Amino acid sequence: MSNDLALRGALEAILTVAETPMSMVTLAGALEAPINDVKRELDALKEDYDQAHDGLGRGFELREVGGGWRFYVRQTHDWGVRQLVANENPAKLSQAALETLAVIAYRQPVSRGEISSIRGVNVDSVVRTLLSRGLVIELYTDNETGSVMFGTSETLLENLGINSLSELPPVSPHLPNQDQID
Numbered sequence: 246m247s248n249d250l251a252l253r254g255a256l257e258a259i260l261t262v263a264e265t266p267m268s269m270v271t272l273a274g275a276l277e278a279p280i281n282d283v284k285r286e287l288d289a290l291k292e293d294y295d296q297a298h299d300g301l302g303r304g305f306e307l308r309e310v311g312g313g314w315r316f317y318v319r320q321t322h323d324w325g326v327r328q329l330v331a332n333e334n335p336a337k338l339s340q341a342a343l344e345t346l347a348v349i350a351y352r353q354p355v356s357r358g359e360i361s362s363i364r365g366v367n368v369d370s371v372v373r374t375l376l377s378r379g380l381v382i383e384l385y386t387d388n389e390t391g392s393v394m395f396g397t398s399e400t401l402l403e404n405l406g407i408n409s410l411s412e413l414p415p416v417s418p419h420l421p422n423q424d425q426i427d
Contacts (some may be wrong), residue, residue, distance in 0.1 A: 249278075249282060249286060252276060252278055252282060252283070252286050253286045253289060253290060255276050256272060256276070256283065256286055256287060256290060257290065259272060259275065259276075260307065260314060260315065260316055261316065263315060263316075265311075265313070265315070265399075265403060266309075266310050266311045266312060266313025266314055266315040266403060267313045267314055267315065268312055268313040268314075269283050269284055269287070269313075269314070271313070272287075272314070287307065287309075287314055290307050291306070291307040291308075294306055294307055301321075302319050302321070303319065304318065304319055304322040304325075305317060305318055305319055305322075306318075306319045308406065309408070310402070310403060310406060310407065310408055311399050311402045311403050311408060312399075312408075315403070317406055338374075338378075339371075341364075341366070341368075341371050342371050342374055342375060344364060345360055345364065345368050345371045345372065345375060346375055346380060346381065346397075346401075348360050348363050348364065349375070349381050349395050349396065349397055350397050350401070350410060350413060351410075351413070351416045353384070353394075353395065353396035353397060353410075354384045354385070354394035354395065354396050355394065355395055355396075356387065356390070356392035356393065356394055356395070357369065357372055357392065357393065357395070358392060360372070360395075372395065379398055379400040380397065380398055380400060380401045380404075381395050381396065381397055381398060381401070382395070382396060382397070382398045383395060384396045397410065
């Protein structure tokens with residue numbers, strides 16, 4: 246198997262500055278390279294990063310997430326990033342926002358009314374916050390009720406470092422099911 250170090254280096258450069266996962270088609274188009282060559286070099290980069298430091302891996306890893314490739318902090322080294330972030334005192338989501346986000350993630354598509362019913366409180370301002378941060382999106386308006394139905398965004402998947410909602414942990418058996426809400 247041959248390799249193209251110039252292509253590999255160009256891929257590293259693009260992925261270093263990418264703010265969102267980059268699809269192979271986008272990478273191939275930008276570099277005017279065949280998709281098979283791009284795939285081969287991405288796989289080689291991933292293997293290089295995973296095998297570095299006597300098999301312990303680099304502090305970052307290359308992952309295919311959300312339909313594209315992006316660098317992420319390697320889980321074994323995320324403690325250092327957590328410390329940095331904690332020391333910089335970032336804006337965090339409130340407990341209400343986290344609970345609302347969880348309801349949307351596990352129950353989507355879901356309306357404001359359904360979310361309020363599950364949480365037992367008005368969620369209008371919390372949903373607006375989640376929308377403004379790009380973590381949830383309006384999927385459609387229900388024809389029967391006129392309710393706006395919400396779901397999670399690709400941004401949420403990227404922030405969680407997962408490809409799909411199926412990778413979320415199982416929901417607690419104590420949450421009401423759809424029949425109990427209606």
